[in-house]
Amino acid sequence: MRFHASWIGLLAALPQALASSALYSTDSTSSSLNAESKHVETLYQFPNNGSWVDNLALRSDGSLLFTLLDAPEVWSVNTASGNASLVHSFPNATSCFGITEIDDDVFAVVVGNFSTKTYKPTAGSFSVQKLDFSRGGSKKEDRTLAHPAASKIAALPEAQALNGMTSFTRKSHLVLIADSPKGAVWKVNTKTGDYGVALNDTTMLPAEGQALPLGINGLRVVDDYLYYSSTTRMQFCRVKVDHEANAAGDYEVIASGFLPDNMDVASDGTAYIATDPQNSVVRITPKGQISLVAGGQLSTQIPGPTSCRLTPDGKTLYVGTSGGQVAPVLGTFKEPGKVVKITLA
Ligand SMILES: *[C@@H]1O[C@H](CO)[C@@H](O)[C@H](O)[C@H]1NC(C)=O
Ligand SMILES: *[C@@H]1O[C@H](CO)[C@@H](O)[C@H](O)[C@H]1NC(C)=O
Ligand SMILES: *[C@@H]1O[C@H](CO)[C@@H](O)[C@H](O)[C@H]1NC(C)=O
Ligand SMILES: *[C@@H]1O[C@H](CO)[C@@H](O)[C@H](O)[C@H]1NC(C)=O
Numbered sequence: 246m247r248f249h250a251s252w253i254g255l256l257a258a259l260p261q262a263l264a265s266s267a268l269y270s271t272d273s274t275s276s277s278l279n280a281e282s283k284h285v286e287t288l289y290q291f292p293n294n295g296s297w298v299d300n301l302a303l304r305s306d307g308s309l310l311f312t313l314l315d316a317p318e319v320w321s322v323n324t325a326s327g328n329a330s331l332v333h334s335f336p337n338a339t340s341c342f343g344i345t346e347i348d349d350d351v352f353a354v355v356v357g358n359f360s361t362k363t364y365k366p367t368a369g370s371f372s373v374q375k376l377d378f379s380r381g382g383s384k385k386e387d388r389t390l391a392h393p394a395a396s397k398i399a400a401l402p403e404a405q406a407l408n409g410m411t412s413f414t415r416k417s418h419l420v421l422i423a424d425s426p427k428g429a430v431w432k433v434n435t436k437t438g439d440y441g442v443a444l445n446d447t448t449m450l451p452a453e454g455q456a457l458p459l460g461i462n463g464l465r466v467v468d469d470y471l472y473y474s475s476t477t478r479m480q481f482c483r484v485k486v487d488h489e490a491n492a493a494g495d496y497e498v499i500a501s502g503f504l505p506d507n508m509d510v511a512s513d514g515t516a517y518i519a520t521d522p523q524n525s526v527v528r529i530t531p532k533g534q535i536s537l538v539a540g541g542q543l544s545t546q547i548p549g550p551t552s553c554r555l556t557p558d559g560k561t562l563y564v565g566t567s568g569g570q571v572a573p574v575l576g577t578f579k580e581p582g583k584v585v586k587i588t589l590a
C-alpha cells in the first residue's frame with residue numbers, strides 16, 4: 246500500500262493545470278471531446294477489474310499480441326474483429342512485461358514475479374522467454390490459430406525488476422530490457438542467452454525520494470538511438486548507441502514534466518507515450534513539443550494507459566490499459582483493462 250500511496254502523492258505534486266495547460270494543447274484533429282471519441286475505439290476489454298494489459302507487439306498477420314501484469318499470460322487480439330484469446334501462460338511466474346519480435350513471427354517476452362497489489366517485484370525472479378509462432382501449419386489460417394512453441398532464452402537472476410523490452414538489430418540478435426529500480430538497460434543475446442548491462446545513466450534511475458523505485462520503463466530503438474521513458478523522473482530521453490548497444494553519445498532529455506510509461510517511436514522520431522496515472526496518450530515531436538492524442542487527466546476514455554504500438558504505416562496506434570488501477574480517475578473510477586485502437590490519420 247505504501248507504493249500506491251506514493252503514486253497518489255506524486256500526482257498531487259503535479260501542477261493541477263498540467264492536464265489542460267498549453268503544454269497539453271489539443272490536436273486540431275481532436276479539438277472537441279466528440280471528435281476525440283470518434284477516433285478511439287475499444288478493440289477488446291476484459292470482463293474483470295484488476296486485469297492489467299502491460300505491453301503490445303504486432304504480428305505480421307495484423308493481429309496484436311499483448312502481455313498481462315496480473316497473470317503470467319500473453320494474449321492475441323484480432324484487430325479486425327476484436328476477438329481475443331489466450332496464447333500462452335507461463336508457469337512459475339505471476340506476470341509478463343515487455344514483448345518484442347526477434348525473428349519472423351518469433352517473439353521474446355519478459356516474465357517474472359510482481360504484485361499488482363503492492364507494486365513490489367521479486368528481485369531475481371525475472372527471465373526472457375521465447376514464443377515461436379513460425380513453426381505452425383503451412384496455411385495462413387493454421388499459423389494464425391496455432392499456439393506458439395515456448396522455450397526459455399535466459400534467466401537474469403541479477404536483475405532487480407525487468408520491464409519494457411525492444412529488439413536491437415536482427416544481426417546482433419540482441420534485445421534491450423529496462424531494469425526499472427536498477428536504472429539500467431540489460432542486453433540479452435537471444436541466440437546464445439548471454440547477457441550483461443549495456444547502458445546505465447542517472448536519467449534511468451528512479452527519482453530520489455519516491456517510494457516507488459521506478460526509473461527507466463519503456464524503450465525503443467530507431468536508427469542509431471535508444472529512446473526511453475523514465476517514469477518517476479518524468480523524463481523522455483534518448484542516447485546514441487553503437488552496434489553493440491553501448492552508449493556512443495550523450496544521454497539527452499527530449500521532454501519532461503509528465504509520467505511516461507511504455508511508448509512507441511515512429512521512424513521520424515515522433516513518440517507516442519502512454520502516461521498511465523495521467524490517463525492519456527501524448528505525442529512528442531523530435532524537438533520535444535507535447536500534444537494530447539487521447540484521454541486526459543480527468544477523462545475516463547483510456548484509464549491507466551500502459552503502452553502504445555504504432556502500425557508500420559503510422560496511421561493506427563494501439564494502446565493497452567490497466568483500467569486505472571494505479572490512480573483511479575478522479576480518485577474513484579476504475580474499469581477492466583482493455584486494448585484500444587486509435588486512428589491517427
Ligand atoms: C469471434 O469469435 C467467436 C467465438 O469464438 C466466433 O463465433 C466469431 O465468428 C468470431 N468472429 C470473427 C469475426 O472472427
Ligand atoms: C514466482 O511466483 C510463482 C507463482 O506464484 C511462485 O511459484 C514462485 O515461487 C515465485 N518465484 C519466486 C522467485 O518468488
Ligand atoms: C521457478 O523460478 C525460480 C526463480 O526464478 C527458479 O529458481 C526455479 O527453478 C523455478 N522452478 C521451476 C519448476 O521452473
Ligand atoms: C553505472 O555502472 C557503473 C558500473 O557498475 C557504476 O560504477 C556507476 O555508478 C553506474 N552509474 C549509474 C548512474 O548508475
Ligand SMILES: *[C@@H]1O[C@H](CO)[C@@H](O)[C@H](O)[C@H]1NC(C)=O
Pocket residue numbers: 292293294577578579580581
Ligand atoms: C470496477 O470497479 C469500479 C469501481 O472501482 C466499479 O464501479 C465497477 O462496477 C467495476 N467493474 C466491474 C466490471 O467489476
